[in-house]
Amino acid sequence: MLKKTYYRCKPLVRLLVSFLTLWFVKCNTNINKIELIKLSEYDKRLPSLEDFLTELENVSIIECGAICLMNKFVCVGVFYNALTKFCKLPNDYPNKTMDYGVQPGWGFWNTECNSGWLYHSDHCYLLNHTQKSWHDAKLQCESNGAFLADINSAEENSWITEKLIGSNSTDQTWIGASDEAIEGIFIWSKTNSTLKFSNWREGEKNDFKGEDCLSITHNTGKWNDRHCSIHLSFICKKIT
Numbered sequence: 568m569l570k571k572t573y574y575r576c577k578p579l580v581r582l583l584v585s586f587l588t589l590w591f592v593k594c595n596t597n598i599n600k601i602e603l604i605k606l607s608e609y610d611k612r613l614p615s616l617e618d619f620l621t622e623l624e625n626v627s628i629i630e631c632g633a634i635c636l637m638n639k640f641v642c643v644g645v646f647y648n649a650l651t652k653f654c655k656l657p658n659d660y661p662n663k664t665m666d667y668g669v670q671p672g673w674g675f676w677n678t679e680c681n682s683g684w685l686y687h688s689d690h691c692y693l694l695n696h697t698q699k700s701w702h703d704a705k706l707q708c709e710s711n712g713a714f715l716a717d718i719n720s721a722e723e724n725s726w727i728t729e730k731l732i733g734s735n736s737t738d739q740t741w742i743g744a745s746d747e748a749i750e751g752i753f754i755w756s757k758t759n760s761t762l763k764f765s766n767w768r769e770g771e772k773n774d775f776k777g778e779d780c781l782s783i784t785h786n787t788g789k790w791n792d793r794h795c796s797i798h799l800s801f802i803c804k805k806i807t
């Protein structure tokens with residue numbers, strides 16, 4: 568039995584988005600953010616087979632999620648009973664072959680993204696603080712099965728600025744477009760397509776001494792073209 572006090576997770580923000588409930592928590596562990604998505608199709612349902620790796624009692628949903636992600640096995644999600652504060656970590660993703668019983672209070676919470684990644688609108692995002700050139704950042708994302716993030720709407724740009732970056736600094740971080748192929752025509756590397764949405768800072772893009780790679784400013788979410796060889800943090804994105 569893992570003790571709940573070991574993790575000391577504090578809920579920071581709780582957002583209700585239609586049928587999704589997103590939790591952002593801060594822990595004193597290497598897990599800084601956890602996102603759990605409640606899958607309503609499992610409400611009040613619990614596999615009656617005792618097919619669980621771990622069972623915990625008297626824990627919060629946040630603590631339960633943190634414990635799941637702290638384990639070495641792949642954490643697919645948790646069964647949690649809001650009435651009794653019991654938590655069960657399943658061996659595998661629940662499926663139709665399991666024998667379900669209807670029990671009050673139980674719900675299934677999915678960990679859609681790996682530890683450190685944040686979920687938004689069917690994608691997982693990671694702000695990687697390692698400073699890399701634009702091309703090395705792109706390769707790093709791709710080595711994680713992701714891509715250097717594209718941004719396709721004002722809503723996505725705002726979410727990235729406020730929730731993923733969440734900083735007052737004027738630092739900039741790489742995102743996934745460049746105009747190296749045709750000067751002045753920025754192309755998302757993921758899709759090889761031109762920008763359908765843009766959020767250039769006043770006076771940008773200016774190709775100052777040959778700037779070709781796209782960055783986003785932390786505090787404003789505004790875009791700037793920078794020299795591809797400079798080292799910045801970067802945002803990886805992948806489909807869930």
Ligand SMILES: [Ca+2]
Pocket residue numbers: 746747750751774777778779780792
């Ligand atoms: Ca340029």
Ligand SMILES: [Ca+2]
Pocket residue numbers: 771772773774775778791792793
């Ligand atoms: Ca510029």
